[in-house]
Amino acid sequence: xxxxxxxxxxxxxxxxxxxxxxxxxxxxxxxxxxxxxxxxxxxxxxxxxxxxxxxxxxxxxxxxxxxxxxxxxxxxxxxxxxxxxxxxxxxxxxxxxxxxxxxxxxxxxxxxxxxxxxxxxxxxxxxxxxxxxxxxxxxxxxxxxxxxxxxxxxxxxxxxxxxxxxxxxxxxxxxxxxxxxxxxxxxxxxxxxxxxxxxxxxxxxxxxxxxxxxxxxxxxxxxxxxxxxxxxxxxxxxxxxxxxxxxxxxxxxxxxxxxxxxxxxxxxxxxxxx
Amino acid sequence: xxxxxxxxxxxxxxxxxxxxxxxxxxxxxxxxxxxxxxxxxxxxxxxxxxxxxxxxxxxxxxxxxxxxxxxxxxxxxxxxxxxxxxxxxxxxxxxxxxxxxxxxxxxxxxxxxxxxxxxxxxxxxxxxxxxxxxxxxxxxxxxxxxxxxxxxxxxxxxxxxxxxxxxxxxxxxxxxxxxxxxxxxxxxxxxxxxxxxxxxxxxxxxxxxxxxxxxxxxxxxxxxxxxxxxxxxxxxxxxxxxxxxxxxxxxxxxxxxxxxxxxxxxxxxxxxxxxxxxxxxxxxxxxxxxxxxxxxxxxxxxxxxxxxxxxxxxxxxxxxxxxxxxxxxxxxxxxxxxxxxxxxxxxxxxxxxxxxxxxxxxxxxxxxxxxxxxxxxxxxxxxxxxxxxxxxxxxxxxxxxxxxxxxxxxxxxxxxxxxxxxxxxxxxxxxxxxxxxxxxxxxxxxxxxxxxxxxxxxxxxxxxxxxxxxxxxxxxxxxxxxxxxxxxxxxxxxxxxxxxxxxxxxxxxxxxxxxxxxxxxxxxxxxxxxxxxxxxxxxxxxxx
Numbered sequence: 001x002x003x004x005x006x007x008x009x010x011x012x013x014x015x016x017x018x019x020x021x022x023x024x025x026x027x028x029x030x031x032x033x034x035x036x037x038x039x040x041x042x043x044x045x046x047x048x049x050x051x052x053x054x055x056x057x058x059x060x061x062x063x064x065x066x067x068x069x070x071x072x073x074x075x076x077x078x079x080x081x082x083x084x085x086x087x088x089x090x091x092x093x094x095x096x097x098x099x100x101x102x103x104x105x106x107x108x109x110x111x112x113x114x115x116x117x118x119x120x121x122x123x124x125x126x127x128x129x130x131x132x133x134x135x136x137x138x139x140x141x142x143x144x145x146x147x148x149x150x151x152x153x154x155x156x157x158x159x160x161x162x163x164x165x166x167x168x169x170x171x172x173x174x175x176x177x178x179x180x181x182x183x184x185x186x187x188x189x190x191x192x193x194x195x196x197x198x199x200x201x202x203x204x205x206x207x208x209x210x211x212x213x214x215x216x217x218x219x220x221x222x223x224x225x226x227x228x229x230x231x232x233x234x235x236x237x238x239x240x241x242x243x244x245x246x247x248x249x250x251x252x253x254x255x256x257x258x259x260x261x262x263x264x265x266x267x268x269x270x271x272x273x274x
Numbered sequence: 275x276x277x278x279x280x281x282x283x284x285x286x287x288x289x290x291x292x293x294x295x296x297x298x299x300x301x302x303x304x305x306x307x308x309x310x311x312x313x314x315x316x317x318x319x320x321x322x323x324x325x326x327x328x329x330x331x332x333x334x335x336x337x338x339x340x341x342x343x344x345x346x347x348x349x350x351x352x353x354x355x356x357x358x359x360x361x362x363x364x365x366x367x368x369x370x371x372x373x374x375x376x377x378x379x380x381x382x383x384x385x386x387x388x389x390x391x392x393x394x395x396x397x398x399x400x401x402x403x404x405x406x407x408x409x410x411x412x413x414x415x416x417x418x419x420x421x422x423x424x425x426x427x428x429x430x431x432x433x434x435x436x437x438x439x440x441x442x443x444x445x446x447x448x449x450x451x452x453x454x455x456x457x458x459x460x461x462x463x464x465x466x467x468x469x470x471x472x473x474x475x476x477x478x479x480x481x482x483x484x485x486x487x488x489x490x491x492x493x494x495x496x497x498x499x500x501x502x503x504x505x506x507x508x509x510x511x512x513x514x515x516x517x518x519x520x521x522x523x524x525x526x527x528x529x530x531x532x533x534x535x536x537x538x539x540x541x542x543x544x545x546x547x548x549x550x551x552x553x554x555x556x557x558x559x560x561x562x563x564x565x566x567x568x569x570x571x572x573x574x575x576x577x578x579x580x581x582x583x584x585x586x587x588x589x590x591x592x593x594x595x596x597x598x599x600x601x602x603x604x605x606x607x608x609x610x611x612x613x614x615x616x617x618x619x620x621x622x623x624x625x626x627x628x629x630x631x632x633x634x635x636x637x638x639x640x641x642x643x644x645x646x647x648x649x650x651x652x653x654x655x656x657x658x659x660x661x662x663x664x665x666x667x668x669x670x671x672x673x674x675x676x677x678x679x680x681x682x683x684x685x686x687x688x689x690x691x692x693x694x695x696x697x698x699x700x701x702x703x704x705x706x707x708x709x710x711x712x713x714x715x716x717x718x719x720x721x722x723x724x725x726x727x728x729x730x731x732x733x734x735x736x737x738x739x740x741x742x743x744x745x746x747x748x749x750x751x752x753x754x755x756x757x758x759x760x761x762x763x764x765x766x767x768x769x770x771x772x773x774x775x776x777x778x779x780x781x782x783x784x785x786x787x788x789x790x791x792x793x794x795x796x797x798x799x800x801x802x803x804x805x806x807x808x809x810x811x812x813x814x815x816x817x818x
Contacts, residue, residue, distance in 0.1 A: 079689075121688075130695055134697040
């Protein structure tokens with residue numbers, strides 16, 4: 001298992017040894033975490049562990065802080081002025097706020113797929129290999145191989161293999177979102193963050209993405225934010241429910257949906273509030 | 275009871291009409307200006323029939339109608355007109371143009387034998403030819419059928435002679451003179467440093483150049499004396515005899531004999547001269563080639579200088595600088611730069627670029643030149659480089675503001691997507707933000723070009739001249755001479771309109787030059803718009 005300190009390399013495209021498939025239980029560990037946008041407290045007292053190579057869903061009503069927490073896992077919120085945090089988040093035992101850890105190398109390990117698909121105005125090929133380009137890969141064969149691997153994993157290869165040089169902006173909405181997934185996994189991150197990846201897609205495209213999540217969890221630890229209870233139930237191993245910036249309940253998905261221990265969780269899941 | 279939407283609809287109507295009116299007034303002014311310039315500018319080269327006018331007092335004149343206007347002081351209900359004729363023959367009449375009361379004209383006829391001449395000196399002439407003295411000495415009278423053919427052949431032969439003369443005197447002797455100047459500077463330096471070998475070498479070089487100069491002079495003399503010069507004997511309206519050597523004639527036409535096709539050909543020939551030739555007669559005749567070239571080169575250089583400066587500044591302001599009160603002050607200052615009168619930039623350019631920067635360059639790189647060539651500055655005087663820099667500075671705010679806005683308009687998602695894949699800030703700017711904002715940046719450059727190409731006031735201080743001896747681009751190393759002074763269409767308009775010794779002759783040229791300047795600016799802008807549209811097509815379908 002490469003640690004967060006090793007410099008990004010592109011030769012990591014390999015099958016992980018079977019012995020590691022168990023993974024650590026506290027791969028991502030969030031401890032007493034609080035977060036402020038300026039004076040506004042967005043998160044408070046969050047503590048949860050995300051096991052390796054599992055899918056964890058964050059659910060909760062709008063404004064509950066689930067996206068904020070997700071965006072802090074790869075420090076995307078650094079772009080916002082006047083932010084502050086307390087507590088700590090560690091990935092594989094190492095704090096993401098470690099001053100010796102560059103945010104760029106963190107993001108190379110923690111890929112992200114956004115709510116609104118956001119392909120670059122470049123060709124499909126260039127979109128997928130962008131993450132390799134930024135680490136300086138020039139070798140055409142290596143780029144092509146990475147492109148094909150990623151597109152296959154994102155279940156998009158058969159649809160676009162004949163038009164890799166066409167603009168990515170000519171794809172359909174569902175294809176664009178799968179392209180964004182292919183782009184996010186092209187440099188083999190360890191974690192994939194998905195911020196409502198299906199909210200703008202039709203049921204068929206959503207189904208494809210969900211199948212994809214099942215396949216991807218063989219290799220990636222996935223954290224997904226979703227507004228759809230059914231989706232959380234279908235794709236995730238564990239589910240965390242947030243309300244007003246607080247973590248209400250975190251347990252296996254089965255437990256959360258069948259037998260929640262908190263009344264608020266049950267009320268939300270059954271649609272009585274939220 | 276009226277609901278808010280009921281009452282606001284008619285009130286909104288009034289605003290639609292009001293804003294529409296504003297648009298109409300604005301459009302009307304633009305169209306009025308353009309059509310005035312176009313009508314006056316495009317008809318300058320048209321050759322109308324030329325009348326022979328008999329006046330009441332028995333005098334007569336031959337001339338092309340230039341203007342017609344209401345006489346000052348005539349009653350408004352019964353206006354009296356006066357006409358201005360271009361009669362030419364400045365050496366006889368003292369002035370090429372003549373005002374005549376319309377009421378004093380008894381009769382106007384259009385004799386077929388009236389000949390129009392464009393001449394190297396003393397402006398045009400409208401005469402009635404009598405006979406042609408050919409270069410072989412034979413005289414052909416106007417009545418002979420061979421006259422016209424012989425005349426056109428002699429005009430063509432004479433202009434070939436004249437061109438050869440120009441080639442020898444201006445270009446070849448000019449080259450020798452330039453080499454001579456350099457050799458003299460080198461000689462003075464060698465003498466000062468007491469380098470015996472160098473002195474001898476330079477003296478030998480000067481002797482060779484002197485010899486070449488003498489040879490060229492002799493060649494030029496041979497060309498002019500190569501045969502008896504053909505000449506035309508003609509009479510003006512008053513019957514005075516005029517002898518015009520044909521080497522003086524640039525163009526000759528019979529204005530009352532030409533058919534429409536002939537007039538079109540004449541128009542094309544004059545337009546070609548206007549665009550591709552050099553000016554004559556204190557810029558009131560001839561072409562504008564040096565001014566067109568100067569304007570074009572200066573504008574292109576200005577754009578090349580202002581784009582990187584402006585884009586880099588905007589990237590810093592938008593992407594790197596800490597947003598806060600200080601940055602707000604910087605931004606307000608940059609925007610206010612756009613409102614500074616352009617002449618102030620000219621004064622700054624003269625004080626800083628020309629004297630400080632140019633002076634320092636001369637001290638550092640051209641010290642010998644200064645010392646041994648009577649302190650003649652190279653870069654320490656106005657020139658193409660300083661003009662481009664001054665205008666680049668003047669148009670900088672436009673590019674900065676446009677680039678900042680284009681960067682801000684790139685969707686947040688695209689920026690986040692790039693950063694989330696592990697790209698650094700600079701990689702995100704270079705690979706994602708700049709390509710996506712390129713059309714917006716180009717819009718800024720287009721605005722900057724439009725403003726820069728039409729600017730005159732600052733240029734007068736930092737390097738534009740009335741008549742430049744040579745183009746800023748030629749065959750001698752380093753080909754592009756950024757230190758040279760140059761001509762500019764905008765300044766040319768000012769010079770023709772307000773500094774010309776013959777304001778009547780300059781008047782049509784002012785319109786033609788203005789039209790040309792407008793066309794040039796439009797062409798530059800169309801070029802930039804074409805590039806922008808190609809860039810936009812690449813981002814077609816993007817969500818911005």
